[in-house]
């Protein structure tokens with residue numbers, strides 16, 4: 056049974072982008088443990104084969120989808136292929152290379168970072184929002200970053216900063232319609248993106264990463280910090 060003040064997500068459908076590894080894999084496992092059905096995204100469906108099998112054994116329904124989020128045609132196809140969903144967990148992202156000579160950050164780093172981390176995330180929101188609004192219930196979690204004062208990673212950090220602004224601007228009007236849009240800062244974790252020197256294990260993202268999905272008191276436009284719930 057869901058905890059008091061938590062939404063009951065049993066039987067709901069969630070799309071988790073970047074579910075093949077790292078934080079997305081944990082989020083998918085966490086949602087399934089609450090009885091939520093999953094659409095697992097990665098760049099190749101084979102990337103989520105093992106996880107899909109594992110989750111099906113827990114009794115939830117699972118679908119697998121693929122898309123390169125650097126390509127807006129593939130984003131459009133992904134939205135059409137998924138159909139209506141209740142929960143969108145925008146987790147997939149790329150981190151551009153560490154550039155000590157940051158005044159020379161190549162234009163391509165800004166382009167690729169904004170394409171995957173900002174534009175595709177926003178377009179996924181816009182693709183799935185109409186059904187959520189119509190049904191009067193929805194949850195969107197956009198994964199951001201607590202990264203600060205590291206100009207060497209500027210192309211990455213400002214793509215996340217734009218996402219933060221997007222969420223704070225759209226959240227209030229959508230909350231009135233039962234659709235809660237929030238941000239998650241997972242903390243610095245040992246994943247392919249976070250690297251081996253991060254202080255936190257990937258598992259430490261749970262249970263905090265589920266809070267912006269389970270939230271049931273109208274909270275929207277908030278930055279949830281996963282490490283606060285350990």
Ligand SMILES: NC(=O)c1ccc[n+]([C@@H]2O[C@H](COP(=O)([O-])OP(=O)(O)OC[C@H]3O[C@@H](n4cnc5c(N)ncnc54)[C@H](OP(=O)(O)O)[C@@H]3O)[C@@H](O)[C@H]2O)c1
Pocket residue numbers: 072073074075076077078079096097098099102122123124125145146147148149171198199200201240241242243244245246247248249250253
């Ligand atoms: N790890 C940290 O310390 C940390 C800190 C702050 C924020 N974050 C954020 O947390 C989220 C997850 O990070 P992570 O550490 O779990 O990353 P990760 O281990 O590198 O996993 C990235 C996931 O995103 C998918 N992905 C990457 N580029 C893609 C693209 N161009 N098109 C489609 N899918 C793509 C990957 O799919 P494939 O397997 O198919 O490549 C994979 O499933 C990201 O938004 C990241 O910015 C992470």
